[in-house]
Amino acid sequence: MSDEGMIMNNPARKERLSLVSISRHGGLAALAVLLIFNILITPNFLHAQTLAVNVSQVATIALVAVGMTLVIATGGIDLSVGAVMALSGAMAPIIFTSDLAQSYPVLGLGAAFVLPLIAALCCGIFNGALVAILGVQPIIATLIFFISGRGVAQVLTNGNLQTFSNPSFSFIGTARLFGIPVQGWLVIVIAAAIWYVVRYCASGRYLLAVGGNERAARMSGVPVTRVKIMAYATCSVLAGISGLIVVAINSASDAARIGNLMELDAIAAAVVGGAVLSGGRAPIWGAILGAVVIQLVKYTLLANGVADEVALIAKAGIIVAAVYAQQMRKG
Structure with missing residues (x-):
């Protein structure tokens, strides 16, 4: 009997192949469903201003998701990206509003662009050194700056907006x-x-490898x-760039809010894009796709009157579904 015949006569095998197909193309399918729903249901979805806002939001998620994909490819994880965004975003206004900067614009x-990114680079090197040299578990290593980084940012700004x-x-x-939006082009070039x-x-x-x-x-x-150090350093620099973009969009820096829960968005986007949490894969364009899906999920819920808290549950569900699909692919 041919292989096709064996598959057709084996329901369990057919189900397994269907799950594998879903795991491979689930991101594209989710994107298609979200686009169709919003085009048909959500008012003004195709309006130029709405699309521009979504591109701006996607850009910040996508940059961090690409960096997170690199870290996940090594078998690690980075929980500090939101704190790095807050630190980078806090430093920039302090620098270009200083007396010296006013004298030499x-x-x-x-300096407002370069110094925050150097600080982000140092954060990434610190995380990578803890993981690669000292052998600290990635979650613990990056949890250190997850806790302290935002605190440093708030100290720099005295907790003020x-x-x-x-x-x-x-x-x-x-x-x-x-x-x-120019940040959309920036994401494409970096990716x-x-x-x-x-x-x-x-x-x-x-x-x-x-x-x-x-x-x-x-x-x-x-x-x-x-x-490993290069992966964590790159991830932190991309988070730093994302923090600068958020501050530039809002013409304001709030260390308590910039990058809040970005680690969740980045991990979700990377996993939806095809990154395997055990490492060994780095689907860069998949991370961009995942970022678009995550942003559209948030936008769709908010635009249709669903509470923001539900969006958090939806993102958690997306991660669970993506991880389950990965397990099916391994099987």
Whole structure:
């Protein structure tokens, strides 16, 4: 009997194949359902302003989700991304509103972009060193800055909301190119660069090797420690960029709210996009797709009068469904 005949006569096998298909294409299916529902039901969904707002929201999730995908590819997790966003977002207004920056505006503006990202990089290196050098579990290692990072941001701002008017800085949050918010283009450029590295460069192959089988990778000469630190550092820098975008969009910085629960959105987007929590895969474009799905879930619920708390439950359900689908794929 042919393989097709055996499958057709085996209901359990047919069910398993259906689940595998869902796990592979579930993100696209969810996106299609959300788009159709909103086009037919949600008022003004196709309005240019509505689409621009959604692109802006997707951009911040997508950047962090791409970084989270890299960390998950090593078999780790990063709970500190929201705190890194808060720290980055708190630092920028302090820098470009300082007396020195007022005297040298160009220098101050450049420092407002560069110094927060250097701080984010240091946070990522710290997380990566704890995991790769000291052997601390990723959840514990990143929980440290998850707790302390937002506290540092609030200390820097004295717990106050920082408002400002700086068109040069706000450019990354409010400007549009060909009708699309500039942060959307930024996400595409960054994602394309990281995708190229993962797919065609040695460091990308090392990343997947570490997540696939760390012991074998180490025995094969892969610089495991360096790869892990680079993954966490990249994730934190992307979170830092996302924090700057949020501040630029709102022309305000609130250390208590920026990046709040972003770790949940990023993990959900990465998993929906096809990242495997055990490591070994880094679907960069899948993370972008997952970010779009997560944002549309939030938008759909809020636009149709559903409480924000329900959106949290929905995102948790998405993670559970995606992980279950992964288990079916392994089977």
